Amino acid sequence: MDLQLEPKWESVESLTRVHGDYYRYAAHLPYTPNAVNPSSFGTENDNYTGVWGGVEQRLVIKPSTDVKLTVGADFTRHFKTHQFNIDDRARPRLRGR
Numbered sequence: 510m511d512l513q514l515e516p517k518w519e520s521v522e523s524l525t526r527v528h529g530d531y532y533r534y535a536a537h538l539p540y541t542p543n544a545v546n547p548s549s550f551g552t553e554n555d556n557y558t559g560v561w562g563g564v565e566q567r568l569v570i571k572p573s574t575d576v577k578l579t580v581g582a583d584f585t586r587h588f589k590t591h592q593f594n595i596d597d598r599a600r601p602r603l604r605g606r
Contacts, residue, residue, distance in 0.1 A: 522569040524581075529562035540596075553596040560589040 514525045534557040567581030 520571045522571075524565070524567040524569075526565040527562075528565070530560070532557070532559040534558075551596060554594065556591070556593045558589060558591040559587065561585060561587045 510529045512527045514523075516523050534555065536553075536555045538553045538555070540551070540553060563583060563585035565581065565583040567579060570578045570580075572578070
């Protein structure tokens with residue numbers, strides 16, 4: 510989601526932007542024993558979730574037709590960041606297999 514306000518005057522432009530985002534990833538990836546790691550087996554389970562948002566303010570000042578000065582700031586807050594990964598070897602019931 511993105512909301513922008515961009516008023517413009519003769520020698521000044523302003524950009525105000527408010528944004529929010531959500532990310533979710535889940536995978537269950539099977540793997541088998543191999544030459545690199547003969548003890549590999551089972552499934553790797555990956556789960557990632559993120560929610561963030563913020564605000565940006567930018568000003569463009571044009572003192573003349575040949576000069577343009579841009580100043581601004583951005584603030585982003587991560588409300589939720591969750592990363593979880595486990596494979597079957599880490600599960601107690603499957604250890605020592």
